[in-house]
Amino acid sequence: MNHLKESELKNLTHTLHKEKQELEHHFNLQKDDESGSLNQSLSDATGELSTYDNHPADVGTETFERGRDLALEEKMTNDLSQVNQALELIDQGRYGTCRICGMDIPFERLEALPYTMYCVDHTPRNQNSEDRPIEEEVMTPPPSGAGEKRQHNHGKFDDANAWESVEEYGTSNSAAMATKRDVKDYQEGM
Template sequence: MSTLTKDQRQELEQALLEQREDLQRHFESSMEDGAPAESLKDSTGELSSYDNHPADAGTETFERSRDLAIDDTLTDEFNQVNDALERMEEGTYGTCVTCGKNIPFERLEAIPYTAYCIDHTPNRDVSNDRPVEEEVITMPPSGAGEVRQRNAGKFDNAEAWEAVEEYGTSNSPAMAAKRDVQDYDENM
């Protein structure tokens, strides 16, 4: 049995009903735009993508996959809202479906459709799976990158100017309009 007061329960029910209406409006407006096309050809309305730049197809693919992902997420949320409203009717709303403990009002206020207490929230742990590429990557040799410029005989930033100064700058004698100018005073 939940420890929610009647006012808290009404407030949460109102929030769930508003959320369900918003989600229904989203799905209705996306249906007005037309149901998602089955293929890229149908979604773009083009007979062939031969004359299109590859970036155009990439953009269309990205936008289509983004829209599908958003719809999947919102469909999942819509189902969770409906499930929460059913739990309200059954009298089990506000209790964790895993352990049966009361879910704090503050948590329900933040996520009104949640069916879990904090301890039993699914997908709560960060995955410790590492990318498969790490299995084939070798570690760099020890000392890699340390004092690399000095060991490779490269100059540092302090010596860089001296090395390129002899070739002149945009206001040096090398850039003078006259030929064979040796100093700045002759440049004029």
């Protein structure tokens, strides 16, 4: 903690206390508002006796909203825990040093993320972002140079020519909708 000036430490402490106050205020509001509690069942939260009469998209929307709210709640709980840990480290005089290597965390990093306990090099990576879908292990990779030789392959079917290829079979405003069979244009079909 000796690498931080007293004014810097005071500024960071103030920021952490302000963040803690905002997070606790959010959780206190959640306790007071029992009507939208995430602990309620979906039917209780929506006020519906049954979801059978609703369109599936309505239930999907409610499920999405609830999932988003749960994810935000989990993040805010984690943030409050980290803020409390940072404030404890300030009280113990160990704030501002990396948990892994013990090196000083630069003030600029602490100013951007005051509850961090790691230097940039030792920040734990989110495991979910590094995990790739299992399907990628068996998927065939795209051919090398895919998309680079469009002019060379001119005339072959690709996404750019898809409409023209399908259009010859008829559209809602083409000769295919004529009353006579095997018509090439509107004038023949009339």
